[in-house]
Every structure is written in C-alpha cells, then in structure tokens.
Amino acid sequence: MANPSLLILPGDGIGPEVMAEVKRVIGWLGEKRGLAFDVSEDAVGGAAYEKYGVPLDDSTMAKAQAVDAVLLGAVGGPKYDTLDFALKPERGLLRLRKEMDLYANLRPAQCFDALADFSSLKRDVVAGLDILIVRELTSGVYFGEPRGIFTEGGERVGINTQRYTESQIERVARSAFELARKRAKKVTSVEKANVMESGILWREVVTRIRDAEYPDIELGHMYADNCAMQLVRAPKQFDVILTDNLFGDILSDCAAMLTGSLGMLPSASLGAPMANGRPKAMYEPVHGSAPDIAGQGKANPIATILSFAMALRYSYDLGDEATRIETAIEKVLADGVRTADLMGPEGGTPVTTSGMGDAILAAL
Amino acid sequence: MANPSLLILPGDGIGPEVMAEVKRVIGWLGEKRGLAFDVSEDAVGGAAYEKYGVPLDDSTMAKAQAVDAVLLGAVGGPKYDTLDFALKPERGLLRLRKEMDLYANLRPAQCFDALADFSSLKRDVVAGLDILIVRELTSGVYFGEPRGIFTEGGERVGINTQRYTESQIERVARSAFELARKRAKKVTSVEKANVMESGILWREVVTRIRDAEYPDIELGHMYADNCAMQLVRAPKQFDVILTDNLFGDILSDCAAMLTGSLGMLPSASLGAPMANGRPKAMYEPVHGSAPDIAGQGKANPIATILSFAMALRYSYDLGDEATRIETAIEKVLADGVRTADLMGPEGGTPVTTSGMGDAILAAL
Ligand SMILES: CC(C)[C@H](C(=O)O)[C@@H](O)C(=O)O
Numbered sequence: 001m002a003n004p005s006l007l008i009l010p011g012d013g014i015g016p017e018v019m020a021e022v023k024r025v026i027g028w029l030g031e032k033r034g035l036a037f038d039v040s041e042d043a044v045g046g047a048a049y050e051k052y053g054v055p056l057d058d059s060t061m062a063k064a065q066a067v068d069a070v071l072l073g074a075v076g077g078p079k080y081d082t083l084d085f086a087l088k089p090e091r092g093l094l095r096l097r098k099e100m101d102l103y104a105n106l107r108p109a110q111c112f113d114a115l116a117d118f119s120s121l122k123r124d125v126v127a128g129l130d131i132l133i134v135r136e137l138t139s140g141v142y143f144g145e146p147r148g149i150f151t152e153g154g155e156r157v158g159i160n161t162q163r164y165t166e167s168q169i170e171r172v173a174r175s176a177f178e179l180a181r182k183r184a185k186k187v188t189s190v191e192k193a194n195v196m197e198s199g200i201l202w203r204e205v206v207t208r209i210r211d212a213e214y215p216d217i218e219l220g221h222m223y224a225d226n227c228a229m230q231l232v233r234a235p236k237q238f239d240v241i242l243t244d245n246l247f248g249d250i251l252s253d254c255a256a257m258l259t260g261s262l263g264m265l266p267s268a269s270l271g272a273p274m275a276n277g278r279p280k281a282m283y284e285p286v287h288g289s290a291p292d293i294a295g296q297g298k299a300n301p302i303a304t305i306l307s308f309a310m311a312l313r314y315s316y317d318l319g320d321e322a323t324r325i326e327t328a329i330e331k332v333l334a335d336g337v338r339t340a341d342l343m344g345p346e347g348g349t350p351v352t353t354s355g356m357g358d359a360i361l362a363a364l
Numbered sequence: 365m366a367n368p369s370l371l372i373l374p375g376d377g378i379g380p381e382v383m384a385e386v387k388r389v390i391g392w393l394g395e396k397r398g399l400a401f402d403v404s405e406d407a408v409g410g411a412a413y414e415k416y417g418v419p420l421d422d423s424t425m426a427k428a429q430a431v432d433a434v435l436l437g438a439v440g441g442p443k444y445d446t447l448d449f450a451l452k453p454e455r456g457l458l459r460l461r462k463e464m465d466l467y468a469n470l471r472p473a474q475c476f477d478a479l480a481d482f483s484s485l486k487r488d489v490v491a492g493l494d495i496l497i498v499r500e501l502t503s504g505v506y507f508g509e510p511r512g513i514f515t516e517g518g519e520r521v522g523i524n525t526q527r528y529t530e531s532q533i534e535r536v537a538r539s540a541f542e543l544a545r546k547r548a549k550k551v552t553s554v555e556k557a558n559v560m561e562s563g564i565l566w567r568e569v570v571t572r573i574r575d576a577e578y579p580d581i582e583l584g585h586m587y588a589d590n591c592a593m594q595l596v597r598a599p600k601q602f603d604v605i606l607t608d609n610l611f612g613d614i615l616s617d618c619a620a621m622l623t624g625s626l627g628m629l630p631s632a633s634l635g636a637p638m639a640n641g642r643p644k645a646m647y648e649p650v651h652g653s654a655p656d657i658a659g660q661g662k663a664n665p666i667a668t669i670l671s672f673a674m675a676l677r678y679s680y681d682l683g684d685e686a687t688r689i690e691t692a693i694e695k696v697l698a699d700g701v702r703t704a705d706l707m708g709p710e711g712g713t714p715v716t717t718s719g720m721g722d723a724i725l726a727a728l
C-alpha cells in the first residue's frame with residue numbers, strides 16, 4: 001500500500017521557518033515510529049507569485065486535489081500589498097479552499113494551562129477554556145456574486161454579495177453537530193438574523209437539522225455582535241460555535257486571542273469524503289505570516305506542529321500519534337520553554353524556532 | 365425663541381426604566397439651571413408594534429425628522445422573535461437611522477477608572493482606555509439590494525448585498541477625521557480589502573480623503589479579523605477606529621465589553637447639518653433592551669444619561685452642562701454607588717435604577 005501523502009505549502013513570512021520544524025517531526029515519525037509519508041512541497045501565496053506569477057499555480061492545485069492532506073504555513077505580506085486583487089497571496093489560499101470545497105473550518109480556541117497568565121484576560125476567565133469554532137469556509141460574502149467595483153451615476157460603488165443556499169448551511173451544520181457529539185453537546189449558531197435575511201435562512205436551516213437529526217444536541221442562537229461581547233465577557237459559556245465565513249473569520253480571531261496563545265492554535269479545513277473515506281483536508285495554523293518577525297528565528301512553530309497533529313487525527317487515522325505530539329508539547333510548555341511570543345512576566349527559558357523544535361523532539 | 369426639542373423613544377425591555385432617570389435629569393436642568401426642553405415621547409420597536417401595529421409609525425418618523433434630537437432607549441425582546449422580518453422591533457430602529465440619514469455612529473469605548481477591575485481583561489490592559497469607534501450606519505449590508513430569501517434550482521438561498529458608494533465612504537471618513545482632530549489625531553480604518561472589493565474601495569477612498577483634506581491625521585489600515593484580535597490584545601493602541609456598518613456592529617460591541625462597563629456606554633448617531641446648523645441626531649445607550657432584567661429596577665441608567673449628555677454637547681451646544689453631568693456620574697462611581705451590573709468583587713453600595721438616579725441628582 002502506498003504511504004499516506006502530504007502536500008506541504010510553507011507560503012510566506014514565517015511559514016517556511018515553522019514548517020521546517022514540522023518536517024523534523026515528520027522525520028521523527030518515520031525513524032522512530034516507522035510511519036512514512038509521501039511528502040511533496042510547493043509554493044502558495046506570495047511565494048507562488050514569485051515562482052509562477054500567480055498566487056496558486058494550476059499544477060499546485062492539481063497536487064492539492066490528489067493528496068490525502070495539505071499542510072499550509074501562512075500567506076501574505078506588505079510586499080504584495082500593491083498587487084492586483086487577483087494576484088494577491090490570499091487568492092491562492094481562497095482558491096484552495098474553494099476548489100477543494102473545504103466547507104468546514106475547525107478552529108479550536110484552547111487555553112493552555114501553562115500559558116493562562118499570558119492572556120490579556122484574567123486567569124479565571126480563560127483558564128481551561130476549550131471552545132471550537134466551526135466556520136463555513138467556501139461560501140458567503142467571500143465568494144458571492146455579483147462582486148467588484150462598478151461605476152454608477154458617475155461614482156464608483158464597491159459590491160460584495162452574501163449568499164447562502166440551504167444545502168451550504170445544512171452540510172456545515174452537520175459538521176458542527178457531529179463535532180459537538182464528541183464534546184459537550186452544545187452548539188451556538190451565530191448570525192445577524194435581526195438584520196439580514198441570509199441570517200434568517202441560516203437560523204431556520206440549522207434549527208431544522210438539529211430537530212430532525214441531532215435532538216441530543218443543545219442548540220442556541222446568538223447575534224454576531226453579542227457573540228463578540230460574550231467571547232470577551234465569559235468565553236467558557238461556549239462549547240461549539242457554528243457560524244458563516246465572514247463572522248467566523250472575525251469571531252475565531254477574537255476567540256484565538258483570548259487564549260493568549262495565538263502561536264499555539266491549529267486549524268483544520270475539511271470537505272466531503274474522498275474515495276478512501278477520509279475527508280478532503282487542509283491544515284494550517286490560525287496565526288498569519290507575521291512578516292515583521294520573518295527570518296529571525298523568533299516564530300513559534302507549535303501552531304503548525306499542532307496543525308500537523310490534527311492531520312494525523314482527521315486525515316491519517318493516527319489519533320494516538322497526534323496525542324503523543326500534543327502531550328510532548330504540553331510537557332515542553334510546562335517545563336517553561338518559551339519562544340518570544342510566549343515570554344510572559346513569569347519568565348521561562350527563551351528559545352528560537354528551531355530551539356522549540358529541539359525541545360519538542362527531545363520530549364517525544 | 366423656541367425651546368430646544370427632544371423626542372424620547374424609550375422602546376422595549378429596560379428602555380422605559382432607564383429613560384425615567386433621564387427625565388429626572390432633564391427636570392433638574394429645567395429647575396436648577398433654567399434650561400427648558402420641549403420634550404415629546406413616543407413608541408419604537410416592540411412598544412410601537414403594540415401601540416401602532418408597526419415597529420415605527422409614520423407619525424413618529426415625522427416627529428423624529430422635526431426635532432433637534434432623538435433619545436432612544438433600546439428595542440427588541442424574545443416576545444417579538446416570531447414576528448415577520450418587516451415587523452421586528454429592529455426595523456423601527458433601522459428605519460430611524462436610514463430615513464434620518466444618520467450615517468456616522470459614534471461609539472466611545474471608555475474604561476472608567478473606578479470600574480477598571482470590573483473588566484474581564486487585566487487592569488493594565490484596559491485602565492485609561494479611551495477609543496472612539498466611528499461606524500458607518502446607513503449603508504452596507506444592512507440596507508443593500510438585492511436582499512431576501514429566494515428559490516433557485518429547487519432550494520432556497522438567503523441573499524444580502526454589501527454595497528458602498530464613494531460618497532457614502534467619503535462622508536463618514538470626514539466625520540472620523542474631524543473627530544480625530546479633537547483627539548489623538550490617529551485613525552485606523554478597518555475592512556477586509558484582502559477578500560472584498562467593497563473593502564478595496566473603502567481603503568482607497570479613506571486614503572484619498574486623508575491625503576487631500578486631513579494630512580495632519582495619522583491613518584492606518586487593518587483587516588477586521590486582526591482588529592478584533594488587537595482589541596483583545598492591546599486596545600490602547602487605538603484612537604479612532606473607522607469602519608463599515610457590519611464590522612462596526614461587531615467590533616464596537618467587542619470594544620464596549622472590554623471596558624467592563626457596558627451599562628455605562630453612550631452613543632451618538634449623526635447625520636447632515638439641519639437648518640439650525642446642528643446635525644440630525646439620535647442618541648442611545650450601547651447596551652440592548654435586556655429583557656431578562658426588565659421591570660425589576662436592576663438596570664443601570666448611566667449609559668442613557670450619558671447619551672443625553674452627548675445630546676447636550678453635540679445637539680444643544682451645552683457642552684458645559686454635559687461635563688457637569690459626566691462629572692457627577694464619575695463622583696457617584698468613585699463613591700462606590702453600584703447598580704447590579706457594576707457590582708464587582710470589591711463591593712460597593714448596591715442601588716436600584718432609581719437609586720442610581722437619586723445619587724446622580726444628589727451629586728449634581
Ligand atoms: C488570509 C485571509 C484570506 C483569511 C480569511 O479572511 O479567511 C484569514 O484571515 C483566515 O482567517 O484564514
């Protein structure tokens with residue numbers, strides 16, 4: 001049988017640095033655990049623009065469609081700010097999401113015990129926090145038509161379209177309910193049904209799916225503005241938050257920052273099952289490309305390593321290996337090993353990106 | 365000369381209770397300061413639905429257009445959840461904003477010193493916080509067409525349209541730059557130009573207005589997801605945040621909650637100048653109608669009293685009286701007088717809604 005395949009797309013900024021540490025973990029799995037992967041690598045974002053003249057080449061897209069999973073670093077940077085909209089690094093990422101049809105974006109916001117004091121929130125508000133945001137990722141205002149800048153009555157007008165069909169809502173709702181079943185069985189669905197008709201349809205469809213297929217799950221509804229407030233006020237009230245593409249973008253970043261450990265948070269973007277029964281999948285850290293610290297060995301590789309651990313769990317059926325890696329990371333943190341972003345008032349042992357990789361490998 | 369006019373719309377939930385305390389302050393201004401107002405009162409939201417069968421009657425709309433300023437309590441409640449979209453309490457509020465053309469919504473997020481410990485954030489992150497969110501209020505996805513729930517290919521689809529013309533962006537940008545001139549002269553403009561063309565136009569127009577008319581103002585741009593993060597991480601980096609209707613809805617609620625004093629935050633919605641040179645204006649607290657505590661004397665009237673103080677400043681040219689009221693409120697807080705929402709671990713003197721009104725009048 002062929003080895004499971006992985007396409008690595010390091011991308012821009014700190015992407016290549018953090019990905020280098022993942023490769024060491026993959027090497028360790030091969031050597032010490034006898035688990036070999038067919039790893040290929042290619043460019044996305046600004047790196048792809050430099051290599052191919054586009055933020056995602058067709059050949060890369062084809063590779064992404066063929067592998068068991070994609071692991072992406074991060075895209076974007078001020079260098080590319082003046083590029084045409086269609087050439088911007090983000091378009092590469094959005095094309096991957098759209099063409100692989102990765103409709104369910106899983107963003108856990110977990111507060112690591114050893115890092116609870118590092119949050120800007122009070123310890124008791126965030127310690128033990130463990131919420132999962134399920135964000136719809138292939139529809140909504142990110143992709144709706146018409147879109148563009150048009151001229152009307154002698155002036156320009158910028159237009160984007162929020163658009164959700166029933167089936168687009170149904171499938172991501174099922175993802176959220178399935179995930180909630182393995183957790184505290186509570187889903188909070190978030191929209192602006194008081195202002196937007198797309199939110200009315202969203203609420204109605206989510207309610208129908210729960211009533212018909214997931215009566216064991218507790219479902220609540222919340223407006224997006226109130227959700228932003230509640231995340232700041234009392235985030236532990238949530239278990240799974242289900243929301244659309246744009247609200248999910250904002251609320252998941254807000255939730256991530258609550259934990260004080262942005263450099264620690266992984267994500268998974270999942271689509272429909274492939275022939276092998278596993279979902280189409282792309283994994284990436286929640287943090288961005290951080291161009292300001294790129295190339296300085298300051299980046300924290302943990303979010304990307306944890307993203308790979310999510311791949312082990314969801315794409316390769318290697319949940320035990322995922323847990324092994326997660327436990328090693330917890331140990332390293334408990335030992336006080338700290339990249340610059342984790343260096344709080346309580347101190348610790350400062351390490352570089354590869355120093356963190358060393359520590360994790362040693363703990364493994 | 366006629367007295368300055370004020371239309372009071374208490375609305376739903378705690379609206380009538382908090383407004384009762386404002387009326388006492390207005391009474392005090394008449395008796396002790398010789399300042400008489402022509403005060404009229406009418407219904408909005410669920411209260412209007414019950415009185416008129418619609419969330420804002422045409423006669424009320426006409427009154428709102430005729431007065432110097434409108435003071436609104438809050439709208440909405442679970443009682444009205446099952447009403448048709450067009451009859452929901454929110455539609456009354458949105459109609460006022462749209463027909464009065466109140467395009468600039470000013471939402472200060474200030475952390476009151478006496479209440480800094482009440483935030484879920486650490487004291488040093490929020491103490492002294494003083495930011496102003498300028499939210500575009502009459503355009504964008506709240507009002508764009510087409511909108512609705514349609515049938516397409518055998519299933520329903522919910523559609524809303526994000527839409528901004530150059531002139532809609534220009535006028536609210538000018539409001540933000542003018543306000544920044546009286547503050548720290550720094551504006552952060554927030555959109556998703558990496559994903560939405562309407563954001564590209566927004567960024568371009570804001571930059572052009574700054575370059576041409578406000579070269580003394582420092583202008584930065586930030587994506588909405590990053591702004592949500594930065595508000596949680598280090599909110600004091602901001603002075604004025606300028607953003608669109610939907611992002612402003614979410615980000616201003618997030619910012620409000622940072623202060624830990626939601627019951628304290630006023631807002632002003634301003635439009636074009638009227639014949640008397642003052643802008644069309646509506647003032648309202650940032651908090652909602654809080655149906656769960658309505659009618660129990662638990663509500664904090666300060667946000668609504670401070671909204672009236674904003675009216676004194678922006679609509680009636682009575683800045684000194686506004687300051688007098690604000691100072692009285694600070695004193696009451698420093699004395700430890702606390703409605704239920706302000707009752708932190710450090711204790712204080714518990715008071716009801718009218719008890720807070722008593723204390724403020726005594727301090728005046
Ligand atoms: C980079 C950008 C296109 C992207 C988004 O807006 O979805 C990012 O913010 C994210 O959340 O993954």
Ligand SMILES: CC(C)[C@H](C(=O)O)[C@@H](O)C(=O)O
Nearest residue numbers: 194195225440454457458613
């Ligand atoms: C009540 C609702 C329509 C309103 C909005 O979404 O604008 C509210 O959330 C606000 O921010 O004033």
